[in-house]
Amino acid sequence: MSDFKITRLDYADANFKQQLAALLAWDETDDLEIHQRVLDIIAHVKKKGDSAVIEYTNRFDQRHIIQADELVLSQQQLEQAWHSLKPEQAHALETAANRIKAYAEHQKIESWQFTEGDGTILGQKITPLDRVGLYVPGGKAAYPSSVLMNAIPAKVAGVSELIMVVPCPKGEMNSWVLAAAYLAGVDKVFTIGGAQAVAALAYGTESIPAVAKIVGPGNIYVATAKKLVFGQVGIDMIAGPSEILIICDGKTDPAWIAMDLFSQAEHDENAQAILISDDADYLNQVEQSIYKLLPEMERAEVIKTSLSNRGAFIKVNSLDEAAEVANTIAPEHLELSIANPADLSEKIRHAGAIFMGRHTAEALGDYCAGPNHVLPTSGTARFSSPLGVYDFQKRTSLINCSESGAHELGKTASVLARGESLTAHARSAEFRIKSS
Template sequence: MKIRRLATTAATFDAELEQLLHWSEETDAGIETTVAQIIADVRRDGDATVLALTHKFDGVQAASVADLAIPPAELKAAFDGLPEVQRQALQVAAERVRRYHQRQFEVTCQGFEFEDEDGNRLGQQVTPLDRVGLYVPGGKAAYPSSVLMNAIPAQVAGVGQIVMVVPTPRGEKNALVLAAAHLAGVAQVFTIGGAQAVAALAYGTATIPRVDKITGPGNAYVAAAKRRVFGQVGIDMIAGPSEILVLADGSAPPDWVAMDLFSQAEHDELAQSILLCPDAAYLDAVEAAMNRLLPDMPRAAVIRASLEGRGGLIHTRSMEEACAVSNRIAPEHLEVSSTAPRRWLPHLKHAGAIFLGTYASESLGDYCAGPNHVLPTSGTARFSSPLGVYDFVKRSSLIDISHRGAQVLGPVADTLAQGEGLQAHARSAAMRVDASGG
């Protein structure tokens, strides 16, 4: 396996890094055309289109969309029927995810009020969304972890209704996915997928309720549909290929770091795995470990294609410089593989999730550590955050003006409105000045 090697001392480093990071997010014109037609058809014909496309793409024949619903009793039965080891693992993961997001809610989703010197009361009211749609991929793989990571923060935030959609090609339902929905408190599940499911959630049909926000990953058609319905509903993000960046001081066993790089590379051929280290000999050791370990990996072909196409081993002058390069990349997952990981934390500004120390493997974050695994990709960690309870609430400003406050603020608003040529605004403010005499 030939993985790209870069060095920050090279005159061509900046250009080579840009080439390594390049990923075209342009959507295929054919996908855009297909998705636009599907959305239009769902808006026009509702349930009929959903039924037709579910039969066409998933091979599932149903008399009505109601027949595609999975009742809560079936979700519970799936949970009860799991092998004990799977049931316990799912419960541990769900409890940790819930505990983390409950704490997040307490810290980030509180309202406030204060009174200024003129007796005005100003503040913020935080309220949950009424209804959200959760898209869970189906087909090639099952993602019970995505159910937990999307549904639990919505539930903690106080969302009134969670509507889950999951495609079931050929009618095959995944027990772990259904069990996760039961644990996460999802009461309404429809076995539909693709752009038609996104459109149904965004606009509503006779059977599927219209939601306020859609979250969850999907294929290119789902991503294109989410992009098109944004504005009609909220969305979490448009995610690109998965990424990991390991910032290493050379103290961890090379096999550990090699496997951590594999953990993202095995997602798909466009996933990106990068190692930054000031020790060239350690880069050699990790590369040797990857070549030794690769043949035993079930998804070896995918890992090889990912690492040879978009992977990189980068030799830096120092750990400080490695931190600076990491900030330029703004990775989805950042592992600080160091004996003193918190020493470098103040230097790191941009990452979706930061894993501190050699025992904090990225895979723990994917499943059971507690923080959300829905993270910004493709450098968007420069301005975006992980999915959290704050994505399932909204904020309303509170403005309670006293008589004295109207006397003080009225002339200010009057003057500014006059400057903007908005006479009704100006008069609205001026009318309240000395209007009641106290």
């Protein structure tokens, strides 16, 4: 497996910034054919409702559905899936769920208000979304962790109805996924997928209720559909390929770091795994560990392609330089495999999640550490955050003017409104100004 090379960059090179930019470039150009196909699917579902959903489900998932009620899974079926798990599987799911819930409880935003001197009350009211749609990949794919990470924060936020859609090609269902839905408190499950499922959630059909927001991962058709229905509903994010950036001081077992790089590279050929160190010899040690361990991996070819095309080793002169590079990359996952991770974390401004210390593998965050694994990718950590309870809550401003407050504020509003030539605004405020 040593028939490939990982890109090497050096912070000291004059053209380092250009090389780094080229490495990070990710332009998944919109496929116009897919875009048009998804637009057609959305339009058909909006017009025909259940019949369109059934038509697409039968065509794409090779099923033989006649009536919409055949697409619904009962709570009894979810509970049966839960009880079908082996004890160690159920224990693992329950442990993860409890930790995710405990962390999410700390994220809840509460309503607040304050009273000004004249009696005017200002505040903010927090309310949960009424109904949320959760997309979960289906078939042979098993992502119960994705169900927990998306559903539990919604329930902690107080969302009253959580609708899950999961495709079941040829009628094949994954018991792990259904068991996770039961454990997380999902209210309804429809066995549909693709752009048609997103459209159904966004606009509603005779059987599938319209939601306020759609969350969860999916393929290019699902991602495109989420883009196109945004505005009709909210969405979590449009996720790019998985990423990991590791900063190491050369003191961690190189095999550990090699496997941490693999843990993201195995997602798909476009995933990105980068290692930064101030120890050039250590980079060589990790490279040798990669060559040694790669043949053991079930997804060795995917990892090899990912590391060859988008992976990199970056040599820096100091950990401060490493932090600077990390802020430029703004990675989804950042491991600080160093002696004093807390100190360096103070210098990190942009990262989806930071895994601190030599013993904190990114994989723990994917499953059971507690913080959400739905994270910003492709540099979007510069302006966005992990999925959390706050994504399922709305903020409403509260204003309650006292008579005195309306008098004083009215004067200010009148001047500003007339400055904008909005006379009705001005007079509306002026009506409440007390005559002297």
